[in-house]
Amino acid sequence: MTDLPIAAAEEAVAATATHGNRRTAPFIPLPLTAARATTLAGAVITIASTFMSWTYTTDFPGDLTVSGYPGGLQIMTLIGAILTGVVALGTFGLTGLRWLTPSRTNNGVLLLALATLGTTWYTVIDIAAKLGGLANLDPGGFVAFIGALVLFAGALALPLDRHPEEPADAEYYELGRAEGISAVVRGYAWLREARLHHSELRVPDARKLNRWLQRLVIVVVYALGLKILTFGLATDYSDIFIGYLIVLAVGVWGLSAGGLLKQFQQLTQHNKKFSSTVGVLTAIAYPFAQNNELWANLGASVLIVGTVALGLNIVVGLTGLLDLGYVAFLGVGAYTAALVSGSPFSIWSGTQFPFWAAALAGMGAACVFGVLIGAPTLRLRGDYLAIVTLGFGEIFRIIVRNLDGVSGPKVTNGPNGIAQIPDLSIFGYNLGDTHSVGSFTLGRFANYYLLMLVITIIVVLVFTRAADSRIGRSWIAIREDETAATAMGINGFRVKLVAFALGASLAGLAGTVFAHVTNSVVPDPYVFSGSVPPNSAFLLAAVVLGGMGTVSGPILGAALLYVIPQKLSFLSQYELFAFGIALILIMRFRPEGIIPNRRRQLEFHEDETPAPGNRPMGDDTVPATTAGA
Amino acid sequence: MTALLEVEDLRVAYGKIEAVKGISFSVEAGQVVTLIGTNGAGKTTTLRTLSGLLKPIGGRVRFDGKVLTRVPAHKIVALGLAHSPEGRHIFPRLTIEENLKLGAYLRKDTTGITKDINRAYDLFPILGERRKQAAGTLSGGEQQMLAMGRALMSQPKLLMLDEPSMGLSPIMMQKIMATIVELKAQGTTILLVEQNAQAALSLADQAHVMEIGTIKLSGTGQDLLHDEGVRKTYLGED
Amino acid sequence: MHTLPQQLANGLFLGSMYGLIAIGYTMVYGIVQLINFAHGEIFMTGAFGALAVYTNLPSSMSIWAALPLMLVGGAIVSVLIAVGAERFAYRPLRNAPRLAPLITAIGLSLALQQAVFNWYPHATAGKHFPQLPGGPFHIGSVDVQSGDLFLLGAAIVCMIALGVFVRSSRTGRAMQATAQDPDTAKLMGVDTNRIIIIAFAIGGLFAAVAGVAYGLKYGQVKYDIGFQAGLKAFTAAVLGGIGNIYGAMLGGLVLGIAEACATAYIANVPGMEQFGGGAWAQVWAFVLLIVVLLVRPQGLLGERVADRA
Structure with a gap:
């Protein structure tokens, strides 16, 4: 029901962007030909440098001493430089490569050059820092250093799509008192103008391609994605992984600046069924792509936290209820499953439910707790829910810790938890054993990965079906404006309770698998914030980082938040600190997350429309939060 | 002589919807100027923009020689522009006296404040009788009196009254209008927004008719009172 | 020592601390309708700020001479963090959807806690906090530690000072006006941003006092004390009626006494034998x-407040 005005608003935005507001200006004034030549020369120098030796010793992770072929981090530089060069050629108009920048902007070239520069300089500086001084660099290292700089400088001299100029009389209330200092204001305005601006550039419609070609593109992209993923997981050193991350993150940003991502989205939208099938097949292919139990375990864990995050997304992203004790529902599911698993430590050690029954029991128990917590609080204003769920998350852990037969009745074995949970067996297929499928072997974690994949798909289906249904629209209406939604006849309490209970049930479902994957359940993981996922802060960060209200966002967010600390073990101590800072920064600068929900994006950036802070009339409805506007 | 308040091509928007689409008018010192028009014409939006609660997207407001367009709300009061908002908006859990003191928030002269509080009690005796009572317990008309008294406490050069008669009984409405006449007689400059066009026009020196964000018609109060179109649309005659 | 007066006294002391922290929640909430989740952490940093001052004082200095300096140090740290959080984290989100500042607050809470954990010297475990000499005093059948007396005294002084400030000062009146109707407060010439800053600062100040009192009472501070204390204090603020400063103190006392009594007496209730003791205190607070x-x-x-946003 809100679709129409939003579509109109989007068109209005697009219209202003295409008619007249496009502003292209280089950062470094150079003739166009010179800029292009510099860029290409930089790319060539950088590529050449990767075939040289960068350092004398093999002490640095990934052997960089060899001339003749690239190794270790040099591969990242090489990939970055080749990509930049090729995309630059396409943008400059070389026939056959033009499709790489559908929107004809040089911004993509600049960002790819930045990726190259980032990873190259990171490597060089890392060598100097790790081995103690610039003396450890071979000439190749210096060539790479200079080459990447030339490449980046050349890209800066290209005409770039930038933010429109700031109005001369613009005021920046966000500066506070510093608004009086003209130098600060000028610098701030310069920074604002320096921002790249390409999100609204038009791209040719990819849906005009041949249908089969479209599908081929989808398959290739998914396969490439899987390859890139396994490549990254297989990196041996955290140094190389950082280089990989730089190239990947900034590189994807660069390709999206050129409009490729937009076109790919058009394709997947156009071939929805096909692309989701390919997506599922790619996910199934993951354990086969590398026969490594460690990565299969990682995959299973990511799916578990991703699925739970997706469940949380129903509550937070769709309905706008902040649940800070969500992990407790995972715990309820896990403990329920553990109690009926036939574990010798369970008080009902004789009972062993088949998996489907255990899953239902876990869901049911979580649902009951969801209703028990939700019913008294969901009638009140939303903030109370946050604190009550936070309390519940804390209480859950305390209770299961107390139910040890000493501090309270014996149910959960207290801090020792319920151990020796037997592996699941579904239709005679024991998930604990190693199975051979053709020439591949599937280990224990690969089995659980595949089981978890089924559960993830179920949850994704539940999520998308619910979001597109009557109740899903009610959730969104409640999130946008509860008063108005209630006035339109939506029973706010009931609708919120359904969302809350559904979210809890899905977490309970994931919990049942979680109990079996980890073999035991103990109270400790079920905290608000802790060093090991899943915890409520982790799940919330995953949802917020990925993008509230989207399907792929929380899964992507969970994957990133789970995998990056695993690969960068030296960071683990600062992980929670980084989570905290990330939450603050995301809310400040990109509240819609990595994958924006279009509706949500408009809502968050409402204040970038011409009149900041103004709200519709009717004084009584003006929220107090505009107090300082 | 330049006018006390000059509004030039003022434009205000809520998001992408323009509520005031470029209006210009002025208020001379000592005058009573009124804006009349139906709901949604942009009258309240205009006043809220003048007092700084809303930010315009274009145009210029000049008050007492200073450009107001970029000044935050709490500094505008200090320049001598007081605003008694639509719906009264007294502070319900503060006493009447505390409400009045807040009206004088920016003043430092304690004796002057006490004097003005007493003047407000003279103007509205009922307020004086209930000075220690929570303002939320007052009736609608009494709350309106309090809102006007409170706005006067800042010793404004220009008093903006938004719908002072809204939701009041006819007797209370007459009382409020009589007070405005009295204030006018004392020389207070007033910008009055009213739906009760008859009453507003009959005491206004200048009047402007607003329709969907623009000024349709301007003239002296008496002119408009006798204008056929105005009589038809706003005074309910046909 | 499990007499009823003793339990009431324990509850009173605990409750005073909850109340002091709860003031910060309730003032900020009353004015900007934001649950400042980071407030528990502001309490914790106040305790650590005071501890840092103490550590850097000459060891010959008596605790009585050091105490005022510790209070000042803790207050500076807490107030700076609280005001900085408002200025740089919350204010830019004033017009954002309601979830945004809440999530920011959680992020801030995590970041503060981890900052102390990672960068305060040797703070990964509990840190020893000086204790006041003297005591325990026997008042009737009640045993009282000197730290408890400090806590009670601080709570009373703070509460009276705040009451007078809000009721009689010009700024206090402006604060009430801003809480009741921020737009109209602006029309009176109130700089609401300044009022909000002051609310955060007062909250920070009281949290720092509570932090010092916590250290004196328990003899130890840890990087994660803010979470529990914050949760309890917010519960206290809700119990008392959020937005009401007297309610916050009352809620704190009710919660503290309920907790102390639940710890001591729940086990005497037939059928509840296994649910008593300190292990279950949190659970009963939550049930309350x-x-x-x-x-x-x-x-x-509290007065019934409509959902305003």
Whole structure:
């Protein structure tokens, strides 16, 4: 029901962007030909440098001493430089490569050059820092250093799509008192103008391609994605992984600046069924792509936290209820499953439910707790829910810790938890054993990965079906404006309770698998914030980082938040600190997350429309939060 | 002589919807100027923009020689522009006296404040009788009196009254209008927004008719009172 | 020592601390309708700020001479963090959807806690905090530690000072006006941003006092004390009626006494033998919160507030 005005608003935005507001200006004034030549020369120098030796010793992770072929981090530089060069050629108009920048902007070239520069300089500086001084660099290292700089400088001299100029009389209330200092204001305005601006550039419609070609593109992209993923997981050193991350993150940003991502989205939208099938097949292919139990375990864990995050997304992203004790529902599911698993430590050690029954029991128990917590609080204003769920998350852990037969009745074995949970067996297929499928072997974690994949798909289906249904629209209406939604006849309490209970049930479902994957359940993981996922802060960060209200966002967010600390073990101590800072920064600068929900994006950036802070009339409805506007 | 308040091509928007689409008018010192028009014409939006609660997207407001367009709300009061908002908006859990003191928030002269509080009690005796009572317990008309008294406490050069008669009984409405006449007689400059066009026009020196964000018609109060179109649309005659 | 007066006294001391922290929640909430989740952490950093001052004082200095300096040090740290959080984290989100500042607050809470954990010297475990000499004093059948007396005294002084400030000062009046109707407060010439800053600062100040009192009472501070204390204090603020400063103190006392009594007496209730003792105190506090929300959602002293945003 809100679709129409939003579509109109989007068109209005697009219209202003295409008619007249496009502003292209280089950062470094150079003739166009010179800029292009510099860029290409930089790319060539950088590529050449990767075939040289960068350092004398093999002490640095990934052997960089060899001339003749690239190794270790040099591969990242090489990939970055080749990509930049090729995309630059396409943008400059070389026939056959033009499709790489559908929107004809040089911004993509600049960002790819930045990726190259980032990873190259990171490597060089890392060598100097790790081995103690610039003396450890071979000439190749210096060539790479200079080459990447030339490449980046050349890209800066290209005409770039930038933010429109700031109005001369613009005021920046966000500066506070510093608004009086003209130098600060000028610098701030310069920074604002320096921002790249390409999100609204038009791209040719990819849906005009041949249908089969479209599908081929989808398959290739998914396969490439899987390859890139396994490549990254297989990196041996955290140094190389950082280089990989730089190239990947900034590189994807660069390709999206050129409009490729937009076109790919058009394709997947156009071939929805096909692309989701390919997506599922790619996910199934993951354990086969590398026969490594460690990565299969990682995959299973990511799916578990991703699925739970997706469940949380129903509550937070769709309905706008902040649940800070969500992990407790995972715990309820896990403990329920553990109690009926036939574990010798369970008080009902004789009972062993088949998996489907255990899953239902876990869901049911979580649902009951969801209703028990939700019913008294969901009638009140939303903030109370946050604190009550936070309390519940804390209480859950305390209770299961107390139910040890000493501090309270014996149910959960207290801090020792319920151990020796037997592996699941579904239709005679024991998930604990190693199975051979053709020439591949599937280990224990690969089995659980595949089981978890089924559960993830179920949850994704539940999520998308619910979001597109009557109740899903009610959730969104409640999130946008509860008063108005209630006035339109939506029973706010009931609708919120359904969302809350559904979210809890899905977490309970994931919990049942979680109990079996980890073999035991103990109270400790079920905290608000802790060093090991899943915890409520982790799940919330995953949802917020990925993008509230989207399907792929929380899964992507969970994957990133789970995998990056695993690969960068030296960071683990600062992980929670980084989570905290990330939450603050995301809310400040990109509240819609990595994958924006279009509706949500408009809502968050409402204040970038011409009149900041103004709200519709009717004084009584003006929220107090505009107090300082 | 330049006018006390000059509004030039003022434009205000809520998001992408323009509520005031470029209006210009002025208020001379000592005058009573009124804006009349139906709901949604942009009258309240205009006043809220003048007092700084809303930010315009274009145009210029000049008050007492200073450009107001970029000044935050709490500094505008200090320049001598007081605003008694639509719906009264007294502070319900503060006493009447505390409400009045807040009206004088920016003043430092304690004796002057006490004097003005007493003047407000003279103007509205009922307020004086209930000075220690929570303002939320007052009736609608009494709350309106309090809102006007409170706005006067800042010793404004220009008093903006938004719908002072809204939701009041006819007797209370007459009382409020009589007070405005009295204030006018004392020389207070007033910008009055009213739906009760008859009453507003009959005491206004200048009047402007607003329709969907623009000024349709301007003239002296008496002119408009006798204008056929105005009589038809706003005074309910046909 | 399990006499009823002793339990009431224990509850009173605990409750005073909850109340002091709860003031910060309730003032900020009353004005900007934001649950400042980071407030528990502001309490914690106040304790660490005071500890840092103490550590850097000459060891010959008596605790009585050091105490004022510690209070000042803790207050500076807490107030700076609280005001900085408002200025740089919350204010830019004033017009954002309601979830945004809440999530920011959680992020801030995590970041502060981890900052102390990672960068305060040797703070990964509990840190020893100086204790006041003297005591325990025997008042009737009640045993009182000197730290408890400090806590009670601080709570009384703070509460009276705040009451006088809000009721009689010009700024206090402006604060009430801003809480009741921020737009109209601006029309009176009130710089609402300044009022909000002051609310955060007062909250920070009281949290720092509570932090010092916590250290003196328990002899130890840890990087994670803010989470529990914050949760309890917010519960206290809700119990008392959020937005009401007297309610916050009352809620704190009710919660503290309920907790002390539950610890001591629940086990005497037939059928509940296994649910008594300190291990279950948190659970009963939570049950109390749920019951109050069910029976009197506006809290003990609160007025019914419509959902405004």
